[in-house]
Structures are given as C-alpha cells and as structure tokens.
Amino acid sequence: MASVSMTVNGREVSGDVEGRMLLSSFLRDDLRLTGTHVGCDTSQCGACVVHVNGEAVKACTMFAVEADGAEVATIEGEANADGSLSVIQQAFQDHHGLQCGFCTSGMVMSAAALLKENPKPSETEVREYLEGNICRCTGYHNIVKAIMAASGQDVAAIAAE
Amino acid sequence: MPKDSGIGASPKRREDLRFLTGAGKYTDDINIHGQTYVHFLRADVAHATINSIDTSAAATMPGVVHIFTGADFEAVGGIPCGWQITDRFGEPMQEPRHPVIAHGTIRHVGEIVAAVVGESLEQARDAAEAIVLDLTEKPAVVDMKAAAADGSTKVHDDLTSNICYDWGFVEENRDAVDQAIKDAAHVTTLELVNNRLVANPMEPRVAVGEYSRSDDMHTLHTTSQNPHVIRLLMGAFVLGIPEHKLRVVAPDVGGGFGTKIFHYAEEAFCTFAAKAVNRPVKWTSTRSEAFMSDAHGRDHVTKIELAMDADNNFTAVRTETYANMGAYLSTFASSVPTWLHGTLMAGNYKTPLIYVNVKAMFTNTVPVDAYRGAGRPEATFQLERVIDKAARERGVDPIALRRQNFVTEFPYATPVAVEYDTGDYEATMAKLEEIADIGGFATRRAESEAKGKLRGLGVNCYIEACGIAPSNLVGQLGARAGLYDAATVRVNATGSISVMVGAHSHGQGHETSFPQVISEMIGIPEDQIDIVHGDTSKIPFGMGTYGSRSLAVCGSAMVRAAEKVINKAKKIAAHLLEASDADIELKDGQFSVAGTDKSVAWGDVTLAAYVPHNYPLEDIEPGLEETAFYDPANFTYPAGAYACEVEVDPDTGKVTIERFSAADDFGNVINPMIVSGQVHGGIAQGVGQALLENCAYDEDGQLISASYMDYAMPRADDLPFYTVDHSCQTPCTHNPLGVKGCGEAGAIGSPPSVVNAVVDALQSGGKNVTHIDMPLTPSRVWDAMNNA
Numbered sequence: 001m002a003s004v005s006m007t008v009n010g011r012e013v014s015g016d017v018e019g020r021m022l023l024s025s026f027l028r029d030d031l032r033l034t035g036t037h038v039g040c041d042t043s044q045c046g047a048c049v050v051h052v053n054g055e056a057v058k059a060c061t062m063f064a065v066e067a068d069g070a071e072v073a074t075i076e077g078e079a080n081a082d083g084s085l086s087v088i089q090q091a092f093q094d095h096h097g098l099q100c101g102f103c104t105s106g107m108v109m110s111a112a113a114l115l116k117e118n119p120k121p122s123e124t125e126v127r128e129y130l131e132g133n134i135c136r137c138t139g140y141h142n143i144v145k146a147i148m149a150a151s152g153q154d155v156a157a158i159a160a161e
Numbered sequence: 162m163p164k165d166s167g168i169g170a171s172p173k174r175r176e177d178l179r180f181l182t183g184a185g186k187y188t189d190d191i192n193i194h195g196q197t198y199v200h201f202l203r204a205d206v207a208h209a210t211i212n213s214i215d216t217s218a219a220a221t222m223p224g225v226v227h228i229f230t231g232a233d234f235e236a237v238g239g240i241p242c243g244w245q246i247t248d249r250f251g252e253p254m255q256e257p258r259h260p261v262i263a264h265g266t267i268r269h270v271g272e273i274v275a276a277v278v279g280e281s282l283e284q285a286r287d288a289a290e291a292i293v294l295d296l297t298e299k300p301a302v303v304d305m306k307a308a309a310a311d312g313s314t315k316v317h318d319d320l321t322s323n324i325c326y327d328w329g330f331v332e333e334n335r336d337a338v339d340q341a342i343k344d345a346a347h348v349t350t351l352e353l354v355n356n357r358l359v360a361n362p363m364e365p366r367v368a369v370g371e372y373s374r375s376d377d378m379h380t381l382h383t384t385s386q387n388p389h390v391i392r393l394l395m396g397a398f399v400l401g402i403p404e405h406k407l408r409v410v411a412p413d414v415g416g417g418f419g420t421k422i423f424h425y426a427e428e429a430f431c432t433f434a435a436k437a438v439n440r441p442v443k444w445t446s447t448r449s450e451a452f453m454s455d456a457h458g459r460d461h462v463t464k465i466e467l468a469m470d471a472d473n474n475f476t477a478v479r480t481e482t483y484a485n486m487g488a489y490l491s492t493f494a495s496s497v498p499t500w501l502h503g504t505l506m507a508g509n510y511k512t513p514l515i516y517v518n519v520k521a522m523f524t525n526t527v528p529v530d531a532y533r534g535a536g537r538p539e540a541t542f543q544l545e546r547v548i549d550k551a552a553r554e555r556g557v558d559p560i561a562l563r564r565q566n567f568v569t570e571f572p573y574a575t576p577v578a579v580e581y582d583t584g585d586y587e588a589t590m591a592k593l594e595e596i597a598d599i600g601g602f603a604t605r606r607a608e609s610e611a612k613g614k615l616r617g618l619g620v621n622c623y624i625e626a627c628g629i630a631p632s633n634l635v636g637q638l639g640a641r642a643g644l645y646d647a648a649t650v651r652v653n654a655t656g657s658i659s660v661m662v663g664a665h666s667h668g669q670g671h672e673t674s675f676p677q678v679i680s681e682m683i684g685i686p687e688d689q690i691d692i693v694h695g696d697t698s699k700i701p702f703g704m705g706t707y708g709s710r711s712l713a714v715c716g717s718a719m720v721r722a723a724e725k726v727i728n729k730a731k732k733i734a735a736h737l738l739e740a741s742d743a744d745i746e747l748k749d750g751q752f753s754v755a756g757t758d759k760s761v762a763w764g765d766v767t768l769a770a771y772v773p774h775n776y777p778l779e780d781i782e783p784g785l786e787e788t789a790f791y792d793p794a795n796f797t798y799p800a801g802a803y804a805c806e807v808e809v810d811p812d813t814g815k816v817t818i819e820r821f822s823a824a825d826d827f828g829n830v831i832n833p834m835i836v837s838g839q840v841h842g843g844i845a846q847g848v849g850q851a852l853l854e855n856c857a858y859d860e861d862g863q864l865i866s867a868s869y870m871d872y873a874m875p876r877a878d879d880l881p882f883y884t885v886d887h888s889c890q891t892p893c894t895h896n897p898l899g900v901k902g903c904g905e906a907g908a909i910g911s912p913p914s915v916v917n918a919v920v921d922a923l924q925s926g927g928k929n930v931t932h933i934d935m936p937l938t939p940s941r942v943w944d945a946m947n948n949a
Contacts, residue, residue: 034189040447074183094173099668102363127880130876131878141882
C-alpha cells in the first residue's frame with residue numbers, strides 16, 4: 001500500500017492505495033466521486049476524462065499513485081461556484097447534447113480542455129478532438145453543436161435541428 | 162409560434178441537471194455496506210468438455226469468501242427464452258437448457274465457468290487465476306451454413322441438430338410465391354450478410370444482489386430496460402423466488418439499445434449468491450466481458466429474390482435467411498428473425514405475394530438477440546438493397562421504382578399478416594427530396610469528381626412496427642409474456658403529481674416528455690409532475706422499454722389513468738361547485754361550470770380529495786390516484802425515407818459520409834427535440850453498421866473483436882451533421898396520443914442508403930460493383946473496385 005495526497009476539485013484528499021489502483025477507482029471507490037465513469041478497459045471511450053494539473057487525462061489510464069501531489073478536477077467540480085451550470089454544461093442541456101448521460105462527464109471535461117486550448121474550434125476541430133470520447137446515444141450531432149455554442153459560435157447557422 | 166410547454170414543445174430535459182453535474186445514480190454507483198465482489202472466470206475456448214474444476218488453491222487465497230461452479234446451480238432453473246417459435250412443419254423450436262454457470266460443457270467463449278466472491282474485486286480476480294480447469298476441447302461450430310450441414314459437430318448433444326427452427330412465413334403462400342417468381346418478367350436476386358454487431362451501450366452491465374434475512378427479501382439492482390420482466394423471469398423460472406419477495410431496481414441506466422432487455426446469468430448469480438454468502442454481491446462488467454457476454458445483434462445471411470412484371474410492378478418476394486442464435490437462446494432471440502422480421506418484409510410496397518424462410522442456427526458463439534431495430538433493420542436492408550439493384554438492372558430511377566410500388570391506401574393488409582393503420586410514403590419521399598436537395602446532387606457530384614473523388618447518392622424507404630401487441634395475438638404467436646404496459650397517476654393533496662410508469666428511461670428522456678402529456682391534459686406546470694420508474698417496489702407491473710414502445714404503449718396507459726383521475730376530479734369539482742359533473746370543464750388547471758363564471762382550482766379539488774370535509778363521501782372514495790393497463794390493438798407503423806451521400810476515395814476505398822437526411826413520419830410528436838436526438842443516434846448506429854462495426858469470430862470460435870481496439874465504434878469524426886425532419890405526420894389511429902415511436906427508426910432506415918450510395922459512387926466511376934457486404938471498410942471497397 002502507498003499513501004497518496006492530491007487536491008480534488010479544490011479539496012485536499014489523501015488515502016492508502018494499492019500500487020495497481022487506477023485513478024478512476026480512487027475517485028469513484030475511495031472518494032465516492034461517482035460522476036467519473038468507466039466505460040471500457042482500453043482507454044478508448046473517454047467516459048473517465050478528468051483534468052490532472054489542467055490537462056485532460058483518462059483516469060482509467062493513470063495509477064492513483066501517479067497523481068500524488070496533483071491538482072485533479074472532475075465533473076463534480078465543473079459547475080459554477082453558486083451551483084449553476086457552467087457555460088459548457090448549460091450548452092449541453094440547451095442543445096440536447098446528452099441522452100443516457102453516461103459518456104457526458106467525459107464529454108464535458110474534454111470539451112472544457114478543448115475550449116481552453118482552442119476557444120473557437122471549427123466543426124472539424126471539435127470532431128477530431130472528440131476522437132477519444134465515444135457516445136452511443138447522440139450520434140454526436142448535438143454534442144458538436146453544444147461545444148461550438150459554448151464557444152460563442154452561432155450554431156443555428158451551422159446545423160439544423 | 163412554437164409552444165413552450167405541453168405536447169409539441171421542446172422543454173430542456175430535467176434529467177440533464179444530474180447527468181451534467183456527475184450526480185446521476187447508475188448501478189455501479191450503488192455500494193452497500195458489507196458488499197462483496199464477484200469475478201467471473203470465463204471460458205477462453207469456444208467448445209469443450211469440462212473434466213474437472215479444481216478450486217482448492219484458489220479457495221485459500223486472501224479475501225476469498227466463496228467460489229461457485231456449475232454444480233452449485235444444478236438445482237435452479239436455466240435462463241428462460243420468452244418466445245416459442247413453431248416451425249414450418251408445426252413442431253416447436255429446439256430449446257436447450259441455458260445454465261447460469263456452465264456445467265459439464267463450455268459452448269462459447271465468455272461463458273461463465275466459475276465465480277469467485279471476494280472481499281475486494283482485486284482479491285477475487287487474483288484467486289480466479291488460481292483455479293485449475295481440466296478441459297477437453299471440441300471442434301467449434303461458427304459458420305451457420307456449416308452448422309446446418311449433416312454431420313456437423315453439435316453445439317448441444319441432446320438436440321437433434323444445430324437447427325433451432327426452420328420457419329416459413331406465410332407457409333401457405335410458399336407455392337404461390339414460387340410460381341409468381343417462375344412467371345415473372347424479371348427477377349432480381351441478391352445474397353447479402355447483415356453483419357453481427359455488439360450493442361455497446363456506454364455503461365457496461367452491473368448487478369448488485371442483496372438479501373435480507375429479517376424479511377426473506379431479495380433485491381437486485383441491475384442495468385435493465387425492464388425491471389418487472391427480470392423479476393418475472395428470474396423469480397419464476399430461474400431461482401424460484403416468489404415475486405413479493407423479490408425487488409428489482411434499475412436506476413439510471415447508461416443506454417440499452419436492446420441488450421439490456423434480457424435476463425442474464427450474472428443477475429441470477431448475484432441474487433442467488435447474496436443469500437448463499439449472506440452479504441451483498443456486486444458485479445461490474447468490464448468492456449472486454451461485455452463483448453463476450455452481452456447478447457449480440459443481427460447476424461443474418463440472406464438470399465432475397467424480387468420478382469417484377471414487365472412494367473416493373475413488384476409481384477413477389479422470396480427470401481431464405483440463416484439467423485444466428487449463438488450457443489443458447491437469449492430472452493427474445495427466437496422472435497427477432499421471425500415475428501419482428503418476416504412481418505416487415507412488405508416494407509412500404511404493395512407486393513402481393515411474399516414468402517420468408519428463416520433457419521435459426523445454434524453456433525459456438527455468444528447468444529444473439531434484439532439490438533436497436535431487431536429484425537426490422539434486417540428486413541429493411543434486404544428489401545431496400547434488392548430494390549436498388551433491380552432499378553439498376555431495369556435501368557429505371559430507384560426513387561421512381563419505389564414510388565410506383567408504394568402502398569397508397571390505408572388501412573393496408575400486407576401478405577405477411579400485419580395491417581398498416583396509416584401512413585403517407587409519398588409525403589415522406591417528397592419531404593426527403595426537399596431536405597436532401599436531391600436536385601442538387603449532380604452539381605455536388607461534379608465538385609467531388611473535380612477533386613478526384615467518386616460521389617454517390619443512396620436513397621431508401623423503411624417501415625417499422627413498434628409497440629408489439631396485442632397480447633392475445635402475440636400469445637398465439639408464441640410469446641410467453643403480455644405486451645401491455647401500465648401507469649399509476651398519483652395526485653398529491655397539494656396538486657402535484659407522481660406518475661409511476663412501467664416504461665424505463667435510459668436516455669429517452671421520459672422524465673421530461675411524459676410530464677408534457679399530463680401537463681397538456683390537466684393544465685398544470687410540468688414541474689408539478691414527476692415520473693417514477695425503474696423499481697418494482699414503486700411502479701405497477703409494466704413491461705419496460707424496448708421496441709420504441711414507451712410512449713405508444715405506456716404513454717397510452719398514462720393517458721388512460723389520467724383520464725380516470727380527471728373524471729373523478731370533475732365529480733369532486735361538481736360537488737364543490739354545486740353543479741352536475743356533466744357540466745364541469747377542465748382547462749388550464751381550473752374546473753369551471755360550462756356557461757358560468759363559477760370555477761375551482763385544481764389544487765382545491767385535490768386538497769378536497771385528501772381532506773374530504775366537504776366531499777361526496779357517499780358517492781366516491783377519498784383520494785385521487787388511478788392506475789391503467791393498456792394493451793394496444795395493433796402495432797404502430799412509423800415510416801420514412803432516408804438519403805445518404807458519400808464520397809469514395811478511389812485510391813484507398815475510404816468512404817466518407819458527406820450528407821445524411823432523414824424524413825420520418827412518427828405520427829404526433831410530443832417533444833421534437835428529443836425525437837430528433839433519437840433519430841440522430843439511430844443514424845449513427847446504422848452508419849456504424851454500414852461502414853465500421855463488425856463482431857468477428859475466427860474459425861475456432863475465438864472472438865477477435867473483443868475491445869474498442871478491434872471493434873470500430875463510430876466516432877465524432879466519422880459522421881456529419883444530419884438533416885432530420887418529422888413534419889410529415891399521419892397520427893396512429895388506435896392509441897389515444899396518435900404516436901408511433903421513434904427510437905429505432907434511425908438504425909433501421911440508415912444502412913441501406915449508405916450501401917446504396919457507395920454502390921452508386923462506384924458505378925459512377927465505371928466499376929461494375931452491385932453489392933458489398935457491410936461493413937464497407939476501405940479494404941472491402943478497394944477490393945470490390947479492383948476486382949470488378
């Protein structure tokens with residue numbers, strides 16, 4: 001067992017973990033932050049995307065001990081301080097960018113990382129950035145729309161209903 | 162001016178708030194004090210005799226609570242099949258025992274061989290590695306036609322052959338169809354594969370079993386589309402638990418697409434083991450396990466013949482299909498290639514004679530069952546591909562050929578036993594031509610050609626049948642369940658409403674759309690209405706969500722229950738207003754006496770129902786809560802027309818979807834935003850089937866597409882923005898909302914147009930390619946181009 005300490009959504013946390021424990025398990029099972037989801041075991045689906053030191057990371061691809069000392073942000077910390085939805089979260093609701101909700105945490109966290117590095121992405125850039133996030137419900141139409149809308153672009157002109 | 166509430170409005174989804182903030186509660190988010198974890202040791206060979214299983218070393222490993230093998234489940238029932246098919250000779254299908262844990266024989270890769278329950282998942286997994294299996298491998302049967310051959314290895318030694326059934330439909334038409342094909346001016350023949358798929362909801366399956374000794378109560382938390390179906394099947398047929406001692410809870414479920422309809426061994430195991438070890442038992446599927454234990458979909462091999470007269474009128478259709486059942490019969494496996502497939506072979510066309518033959522085969526593969534569309538995509542694909550091929554052979558426009566043969570008068574009784582109540586196929590085709598800008602295709606093709614690309618246009622129609630019913634008919638056809646649904650409308654004293662529904666929402670947005678209906682009926686705000694679903698201890702006995710049935714069947718039950726509530730509330734209002742109930746009107750949440758200015762608010766009436774001081778107690782009971790069960794008179798028949806435009810790179814064979822348009826007739830629409838979303842998702846799955854997805858076995862029965870590294874899921878950059886329209890509306894004639902169902906249309910309607918488009922592109926490049934089997938990967942397209 002190894003001790004780990006990290007900051008998760010601004011809160012100091014620590015725990016004793018097996019060396020093989022994944023960051024996704026530490027978040028879900030030890031911290032009970034169950035908003036981070038696990039949809040595959042090959043780092044393909046992206047349901048588990050969180051931010052580690054400001055970078056989008058698949059939490060199933062990283063050991064908890066590797067995040068020792070890191071700043072971690074999860075979907076539970078994405079809303080505004082007053083509890084209202086962030087711009088990206090609100091755009092997902094406004095544009096019906098989610099159905100079953102399972103991939104949504106990872107989609108929102110990836111979208112946040114994308115808009116940080118590219119504040120006005122084109123449709124092609126959004127689609128290419130989402131290569132590592134699989135959604136089975138929406139056909140991506142409304143996810144791409146939501147992300148472009150969150151970046152301040154007029155999506156009514158880009159895509160129909 | 163679009164409405165902002167009620168029927169036809171698109172309010173934002175209320176369930177999104179929890180999903181967007183990480184506050185959803187999926188089954189894997191449930192952790193119960195004292196829970197144990199199960200790891201299943203799964204077969205890594207497709208067919209073998211189990212000589213012995215030595216668990217002695219594993220049992221001494223740290224944290225092991227108990228190890229189970231097939232012997233522990235000898236006294237319980239097998240996993241049942243919910244539909245008995247009668248073959249064309251009048252005999253019942255062959256129905257092998259489907260054990261919870263393999264006992265004596267392994268029949269597919271992924272079958273459970275042993276189960277280790279441990280204090281932690283890691284300890285259970287470590288111990289499973291110490292189990293020693295002594296197996297004698299047997300040849301595996303993978304190919305369906307080989308499985309049908311005399312002398313083939315049998316998947317089940319106790320059956321007479323690998324043929325589950327040989328079904329003919331309509332058997333009495335067989336000779337007439339044969340004769341019509343002999344007499345035809347032209348017959349177009351096509352042999353094709355409907356590729357095997359894996360549904361892949363993003364949430365893998367999870368089961369948590371619990372047992373309470375104090376009241377002998379079993380609880381199963383599970384990722385299910387239909388908790389009452391699981392309770393019935395598992396309680397009555399597998400474990401022998403009385404229904405009042407078994408609660409099944411399906412909380413937030415992360416997508417289903419059919420594969421979460423079925424009762425699975427892991428659910429029975431966790432329920433059984435929780436009592437045996439007297440602690441909760443949790444199983445969370447990995448994605449790799451999901452690929453080899455979730456029921457797969459499609460997997461048909463078909464020869465279809467379309468006969469026409471000299472004027473290109475369709476005169477007959479004859480098909481022969483091999484349908485893979487896998488190693489065992491999953492819950493509704495047997496119904497998919499038969500009643501959900503044969504009945505749809507008329508499509509949108511007035512073909513007078515149709516004969517469908519289906520041979521369902523056992524093979525050493527994972528069981529195959531319903532996946533989004535279930536039988537209807539297979540029917541649509543055959544028919545719409547053969548029509549396109551026929552148009553090319555006859556040198557006529559494929560849209561014109563379809564139009565010429567459309568059913569135009571309703572109701573229309575098909576030669577395959579169903580009656581379409583309503584529809585307007587010309588309207589959806591005309592709408593498609595408009596939204597897809599088919600007139601502009603030639604210009605776009607020229608632009609593609611200028612870039613060195615081939616461009617193709619593919620069009621198809623589809624019809625589907627939703628809300629399978631009525632129960633007395635499906636009972637005659639072999640269904641072992643009713644297909645009604647139920648709803649309870651519980652009005653609270655202060656006027657808010659809880660609606661308990663048998664339908665289950667796992668992405669469909671029922672928590673938003675169902676209240677729109679009640680709001681429209683009563684005239685109170687939607688936020689005063691909540692939907693309760695997914696827990697057998699809270700909801701009436703309903704059949705859940707699949708087959709695009711929720712609104713058409715359960716929504717109808719909800720309307721009937723709400724009507725009962727309103728009728729009773731009017732009696733109370735009449736008493737309060739000192740009027741006759743016949744004169745009471747309800748509008749915008751106010752009861753008024755017709756022709757007067759006397760009125761009383763909804764909330765005052767509901768309060769009177771629960772505080773009945775001034776109340777007609779001699780005539781009616783206090784309280785305001787009503788239940789209705791609704792058993793539909795017929796299927797509903799959504800239909801539409803789809804168009805796909807592709808570019809093909811002639812150097813690599815890579816296909817890109819440039820435009821995709823869908824014109825659907827879903828009857829009346831409650832929430833257009835949600836309906837569009839359903840179509841989008843269906844299209845993506847259909848395009849996935851057509852271009853990317855393939856569940857592949859090697860000849861030894863090894864599953865070689867068992868992760869997202871090998872099974873190509875559609876990604877955002879594989880797909881364009883879609884153009885969808887559902888303004889053509891012919892309301893269903895036999896349910897109170899006039900709705901038809903929209904959940905599967907996209908997946909049913911899209912694969913043929915993609916393949917039709919690719920063939921069109923290759924033909925435009927001078928390649929005499931008439932068909933390519935799905936998925937149309939670059940290598941398959943390139944091969945077809947270069948061998949044409």
